[in-house]
Amino acid sequence: MKFDESTLYNINSKLNGKRYPLYDLALWKNGLAFKKINFSNDGVPVIKIAELNNGISGNTSYTRQIFSDDVHLKKEDLLFSWSGNPQTSIDIFKFQLQEGWLNQHIFKVTPNAEIVDRDYFYFLMKYLKPWFTQIAINKQTTGLGHVTIADIKRMSVLLPSLTMQKKIVDILKPIDDKIQINASINNNLEQQAKALFKSWFVDGEPFNGKQPDDWILGTIDDLAKDVVCGKTPSTKKEEYYGGYIPFITIPDMHNCVYSLNTARSLSTLGAESQSKKTLPVNSVCVSCIGTAGLVTLVPVPSQTNQQINSIIPKNTVSPYYVYLLMKTMSEIINKLGQSGSTIVNLNKAQFGKIEVIIPSSKVMLEFTELVEPIFKLILLNQKENNRLSNLRDTLLPKLMSGELDVSNIDL
Numbered sequence: 298m299k300f301d302e303s304t305l306y307n308i309n310s311k312l313n314g315k316r317y318p319l320y321d322l323a324l325w326k327n328g329l330a331f332k333k334i335n336f337s338n339d340g341v342p343v344i345k346i347a348e349l350n351n352g353i354s355g356n357t358s359y360t361r362q363i364f365s366d367d368v369h370l371k372k373e374d375l376l377f378s379w380s381g382n383p384q385t386s387i388d389i390f391k392f393q394l395q396e397g398w399l400n401q402h403i404f405k406v407t408p409n410a411e412i413v414d415r416d417y418f419y420f421l422m423k424y425l426k427p428w429f430t431q432i433a434i435n436k437q438t439t440g441l442g443h444v445t446i447a448d449i450k451r452m453s454v455l456l457p458s459l460t461m462q463k464k465i466v467d468i469l470k471p472i473d474d475k476i477q478i479n480a481s482i483n484n485n486l487e488q489q490a491k492a493l494f495k496s497w498f499v500d501g502e503p504f505n506g507k508q509p510d511d512w513i514l515g516t517i518d519d520l521a522k523d524v525v526c527g528k529t530p531s532t533k534k535e536e537y538y539g540g541y542i543p544f545i546t547i548p549d550m551h552n553c554v555y556s557l558n559t560a561r562s563l564s565t566l567g568a569e570s571q572s573k574k575t576l577p578v579n580s581v582c583v584s585c586i587g588t589a590g591l592v593t594l595v596p597v598p599s600q601t602n603q604q605i606n607s608i609i610p611k612n613t614v615s616p617y618y619v620y621l622l623m624k625t626m627s628e629i630i631n632k633l634g635q636s637g638s639t640i641v642n643l644n645k646a647q648f649g650k651i652e653v654i655i656p657s658s659k660v661m662l663e664f665t666e667l668v669e670p671i672f673k674l675i676l677l678n679q680k681e682n683n684r685l686s687n688l689r690d691t692l693l694p695k696l697m698s699g700e701l702d703v704s705n706i707d708l
């Protein structure tokens with residue numbers, strides 16, 4: 298989508314309605330600039346952009362202190378992250394936890410119910426994401442861009458009647474709700490798998506609380522046929538991109554078990570230009586530069602960029618054991634990669650030498666048989682969500698722009 302100065306701030310539509318500044322449709326409250334003195338070991342989570350993208354993790358901060366209601370979050374609050382990487386950070390979110398405190402660089406947005414339906418406003422903000430991204434790119438410095446209150450005041454949109462808004466919501470919301478239900482089911486399934494991992498390999502419940510004698514202390518290299526550090530094919534060769542081979546980067550690893558949906562893909566020619574970088578199904582990807590400690594499984598043969606080290610498990614090693622083991626080691630991977638720097642960078646050699654417990658082949662097989670049905674169901678749900686997201690993202694611009702007229706449809 299291409300913009301000029303006029304179309305970037307004045308969003309056109311075929312819908313009948315009244316034009317409003319985007320700012321006038323809601324109340325916009327920025328989060329607080331929390332300091333270390335505010336944090337504690339437990340309490341209510343502080344919600345930063347990382348939590349919106351990745352969920353609660355070992356890097357999440359907590360506080361026991363009480364702050365203004367303006368930054369107190371409740372389930373289903375609308376949050377707009379306005380600062381960060383333009384492609385991955387600028388977006389609208391529905392808060393999914395019961396409670397939180399809002400960090401800076403995120404607006405808590407409360408729509409004006411007299412003129413705009415809350416769900417319609419959410420979909421409107423989703424629709425406007427390409428505009429927000431371009432505004433942030435125009436201001437981008439050192440990788441970061443911003444959409445400020447001044448920008449939001451400049452932007453204007455055509456707002457249809459509440460009746461028309463609700464018709465559009467009635468089409469989009471059931472799709473979005475089903476996506477959220479599947480995501481919640483997958484979160485529950487992953488928690489079940491983590492609980493089984495803890496029962497077997499931390500608490501040793503099937504082994505009377507003792508580590509069997511045939512388990513050994515080894516390294517990640519000992520679990521793997523190979524550890525592959527990814528690589529980006531030459532971006533100067535257009536023929537290397539746009540095919541059917543997923544090219545996994547860190548943004549593709551957020552909030553998922555399988556890296557199923559990637560922003561970029563490689564052609565056969567692009568993948569063959571670095572064939573040793575191709576990962577087989579059920580390889581385990583671990584981000585080791587920048588946002589370190591993200592972990593996903595590979596659902597189809599794929600490649601990754603250089604920010605990711607991937608473990609190709611030996612035939613006798615359960616890929617689900619490796620996946621769940623790496624999930625428990627997220628904080629360790631972060632600390633090992635820092636080495637006194639705030640930027641995490643854990644190279645392939647360092648990564649491969651991390652010590653791990655290696656259970657016997659028999660136990661690995663038994664664990665795979667136990668948890669594989671869980672992971673298969675997670676993958677099925679992710680595939681359904683992929684199809685539903687494509688449907689929603691196809692309908693969204695057509696409905697919000699008025700290209701698809703639903704005024705005469707009785708819903």
